[in-house]
Amino acid sequence: MGSRPATRVFNFSAGPAVLPxxxxxxxxxxxxxxxxxxxxxxxxxxxxxxxxxxxxxxxxxxxxxxAIPSNYKVLFLQGGATLQFGMVPMNLLGGKKSADYIYTGEWSKKAIKEANRFCEINIAASSEGKNFSFAPEQSTWQLDPKSAYVHYTSNETIGGVEFHWIPDTG
Incomplete structure (x- = not known):
């Protein structure tokens, strides 16, 4: 396509990025x-x-x-992460009144705020005390057996915190 104009900007932010x-x-x-x-x-x-x-x-x-199996549905939805944060409790509470959340940064904070509109939130683990600099080891989580589900943000893109494992929540 020719040489790149001097005014063209390289964008390495989360979300929209440079396209060829x-x-x-x-x-x-x-x-x-x-x-x-x-x-x-x-x-x-x-x-x-x-x-x-x-x-x-x-x-x-x-x-x-x-490699999405045929017994899974694929949904194309508008709304981004914020919509998904509300859809999680709306679809997973199943009549229960609370959910466990792992608080590791800005995205999990947004998820907690939105879910709190639908249910009680148990902060089962948090790295807030250390400026959200790590993902708490699962052995430190205080899960509530009455909770409908456990929510964790696998990749906190704003603060750079990432879970390097998929939690086993039974």
Whole structure:
């Protein structure tokens, strides 16, 4: 695609990031006319055959890439992490009144705040006292057997804290 303009910025932030110029050029060309359909993807009905084909291809590719088994559903939802923080208790409480949360930074704080709208929160472990500089060892967690689920934020991208294991919560 030629040389990179001096004004082009490299973005290494979490979330949106740098895309190859070839990808941007393809997206730009398809913005006005998706595969000869005469319309942009943004103008298509979500019930139309063109859009359904796009969604099915995206699901197929995602299943292959991540080895998602056929007995799992794939949902494409708007709203980002904040919406998901509310959906967790709405779907996992199952009639129980509390959930265990591991507090390791800004993202888990947001998850706790949103879940608190739906249930009581038990902070089963926290690294707040050490400025969220680590993921608490599972042996230190104080889980409540009455809780519906355990929530942990596997990768606190703001503070750089990552769980290097998947907790066994029984």
């Amino acid at each position: 110029e070839d990808v941007l050029a393809q997206a730009a060309s398809e913005m006005l006319d998706w595969h000869g359909s005469g319309m942009s993807v943004m103008e298509m009905s979500h019930r139309g055959k063109e859009f359904i084909a796009i969604a099915e291809a995206a699901e197929k590719d995602l299943r292959e890439l991540l």
